[in-house]
Amino acid sequence: MRRIEVGGAQPYAVTVGAGLLDTLDVPERQVALIHPGDLPRPFVERVQAALSPVVTVSVPARDACKTLEVMAGVLSRLAQVNLPRDGAVVGLGGGAATDLAGFVAASYLRGVAFYTLPTTLLGMVDAAVGGKTGVNLPEGKNLVGAFWPPRAVWCDTDTLGTLPPEVFREGAAEAFKHGLISDPGLLPRVLAPEFRPAGALLTETIADAIAVKAGVVTRDLTERGERAFLNFGHTLAHALEGVTHQTVPHGEAVGYGMHYAARVSRALGGADLTPDTLAFLRWQQPSPLPALTYDDVAPYMARDKKADSDGVRFVLLHELAHPYLTRVPDDVLRREFDGWRNDISQLG
Amino acid sequence: MRRIEVGGAQPYAVTVGAGLLDTLDVPERQVALIHPGDLPRPFVERVQAALSPVVTVSVPARDACKTLEVMAGVLSRLAQVNLPRDGAVVGLGGGAATDLAGFVAASYLRGVAFYTLPTTLLGMVDAAVGGKTGVNLPEGKNLVGAFWPPRAVWCDTDTLGTLPPEVFREGAAEAFKHGLISDPGLLPRVLAPEFRPAGALLTETIADAIAVKAGVVTRDLTERGERAFLNFGHTLAHALEGVTHQTVPHGEAVGYGMHYAARVSRALGGADLTPDTLAFLRWQQPSPLPALTYDDVAPYMARDKKADSDGVRFVLLHELAHPYLTRVPDDVLRREFDGWRNDISQLG
Numbered sequence: 001m002r003r004i005e006v007g008g009a010q011p012y013a014v015t016v017g018a019g020l021l022d023t024l025d026v027p028e029r030q031v032a033l034i035h036p037g038d039l040p041r042p043f044v045e046r047v048q049a050a051l052s053p054v055v056t057v058s059v060p061a062r063d064a065c066k067t068l069e070v071m072a073g074v075l076s077r078l079a080q081v082n083l084p085r086d087g088a089v090v091g092l093g094g095g096a097a098t099d100l101a102g103f104v105a106a107s108y109l110r111g112v113a114f115y116t117l118p119t120t121l122l123g124m125v126d127a128a129v130g131g132k133t134g135v136n137l138p139e140g141k142n143l144v145g146a147f148w149p150p151r152a153v154w155c156d157t158d159t160l161g162t163l164p165p166e167v168f169r170e171g172a173a174e175a176f177k178h179g180l181i182s183d184p185g186l187l188p189r190v191l192a193p194e195f196r197p198a199g200a201l202l203t204e205t206i207a208d209a210i211a212v213k214a215g216v217v218t219r220d221l222t223e224r225g226e227r228a229f230l231n232f233g234h235t236l237a238h239a240l241e242g243v244t245h246q247t248v249p250h251g252e253a254v255g256y257g258m259h260y261a262a263r264v265s266r267a268l269g270g271a272d273l274t275p276d277t278l279a280f281l282r283w284q285q286p287s288p289l290p291a292l293t294y295d296d297v298a299p300y301m302a303r304d305k306k307a308d309s310d311g312v313r314f315v316l317l318h319e320l321a322h323p324y325l326t327r328v329p330d331d332v333l334r335r336e337f338d339g340w341r342n343d344i345s346q347l348g
Numbered sequence: 349m350r351r352i353e354v355g356g357a358q359p360y361a362v363t364v365g366a367g368l369l370d371t372l373d374v375p376e377r378q379v380a381l382i383h384p385g386d387l388p389r390p391f392v393e394r395v396q397a398a399l400s401p402v403v404t405v406s407v408p409a410r411d412a413c414k415t416l417e418v419m420a421g422v423l424s425r426l427a428q429v430n431l432p433r434d435g436a437v438v439g440l441g442g443g444a445a446t447d448l449a450g451f452v453a454a455s456y457l458r459g460v461a462f463y464t465l466p467t468t469l470l471g472m473v474d475a476a477v478g479g480k481t482g483v484n485l486p487e488g489k490n491l492v493g494a495f496w497p498p499r500a501v502w503c504d505t506d507t508l509g510t511l512p513p514e515v516f517r518e519g520a521a522e523a524f525k526h527g528l529i530s531d532p533g534l535l536p537r538v539l540a541p542e543f544r545p546a547g548a549l550l551t552e553t554i555a556d557a558i559a560v561k562a563g564v565v566t567r568d569l570t571e572r573g574e575r576a577f578l579n580f581g582h583t584l585a586h587a588l589e590g591v592t593h594q595t596v597p598h599g600e601a602v603g604y605g606m607h608y609a610a611r612v613s614r615a616l617g618g619a620d621l622t623p624d625t626l627a628f629l630r631w632q633q634p635s636p637l638p639a640l641t642y643d644d645v646a647p648y649m650a651r652d653k654k655a656d657s658d659g660v661r662f663v664l665l666h667e668l669a670h671p672y673l674t675r676v677p678d679d680v681l682r683r684e685f686d687g688w689r690n691d692i693s694q695l696g
Contacts, residue, residue, distance in 0.1 A: 068416055068420040068423075071416070072416040072417075075416075075491065075492055076486060076487055079485050079487035079488060079491050080487060082650075082651055106494065107455075107494060108491065108492060110482060110492075110494055110495055132458065134455075134458060137420075137423055137427050138424060139428060143423065143427050143457060144423055144455045144456060144458075145458045146454065146459070302430075303430055
């Protein structure tokens, strides 16, 4: 079992290990449990046994739950059972369900205590730490939400054993990204055979990947600076998700996006990290993308959250563990897109 | 013109005076303007001339705009024009529209700059200061929202001249309440003939009433302690609104609720302030309430936001300007309700 401290205005701890769902400790007397409908029942029942929630709300699986409409229904359920302001919301599930649960917690009575129990690798390494909560709009992903840090995060590695292998590999993208931007020791471990559900490197690798994000979040709670580095690979990733109407899984989009960002980094004079990002893609085995041109994705990149009135900023790498934020000339973006498309066409 | 500073983590100023809508200064380059559809056009046009918003969104009048559904539509409009995260949301209108606009600002891209231009007395004295934003649920008022302080508030007293007299008198309830809990000098001025649109006491009285709330908010940004005192009269007021399905205007409900709280205060050994609260009701001339019993309103009081797992807490007064927070025995609440009902039946 590993414990990672996250600092900031309201510090909290992330615990990683097996069997955690049976040992949960939430001081609030009244708890609302939110989980996706496709979560294996035993996980829901273990949490119910540990926390005795006053209401358990099942929401649609994956991103189908991240809408203002679903959120309105969940909020009404909380109001119907009269969850008090000293109650708590507990989110159990993948990143989508915990993002929704967090925004519900941030908004219900203008904010109640929030706890996260991520059940996917992506949810553990990425969504559960950092305080970002929210839902999607028809116009794009994560356009609505709040910064609302949890009071505690429990990552029970038991839950990862029920994931399809491709969902586990999908989630590894964020762990690999944390290796690239901050902790190169993670890179070989993510690709090692022992990094698998119930494998010898599982808890340690997840905990180290979380520690990277915890460190960034501790130093920069509002994404003005260093926190943006966590978006390495995400500018193209978000565009791939947008242009395909969210049919590309987030972790696979990030895998593709990291390789694009590695190419752009090299084009602007940085070290050549494309062997690493290609090695990851060969390990991850993402689904092939539809045929796309630069002109297809460019409008989505322009809408990126890191964009301001002056245009899109990219997170790039001078070398391993040395990220920076910069604007990139359009001709570079276009040329590297064509090179990237050629690279990924040769993966399969 | 008067200027009131509001402290806290992110200080801002409230300006009160005539002609302010023409002199607005918002540093953000891209601005979304949100206003209720029934607002007189000249006010909207003056703000458009001053700020050149990239999008102007008209929302339903009064509480009809305070729904998650309306909010979703507004957020989509902002996403469609690609309002950047260094843009701003400006709310122009009564308390309902500015509450909605504030929650939109708090949630869009997890938070953008927010400015408030209240156009009603209630909006100026109550809704515009304190950082409370939000919408209603079918289950109750203000059950969803965020603490999201504005960057600046401009109260242009010109806008009050277009209000029906009963709407102006309605809004005076919160100013009178600020007199009761903190600044007794406000009490005779609120009831004076010169406290009227374009009257000699208008700007000064509004500014002093705002200063009470600004002081409380500066000292206590999250409603753990002193801030609860601003809810004097509101426990019954919210119940009256709930049981009548929001047909009682908020300021009239507060007028009624202050008299009930004054009676309960006296019953628990406090000074007798019922002559003041009755004088206010005679001045305000609220619409008569439907016939109600204590058992009609008690469930709504139990759902009050100040309720926690141990029950409802009331804000009471030891004497003028000496509020406190306490639980009240149910038999006292019941007995004083009957006395209150008798008092208000003799108003007309």
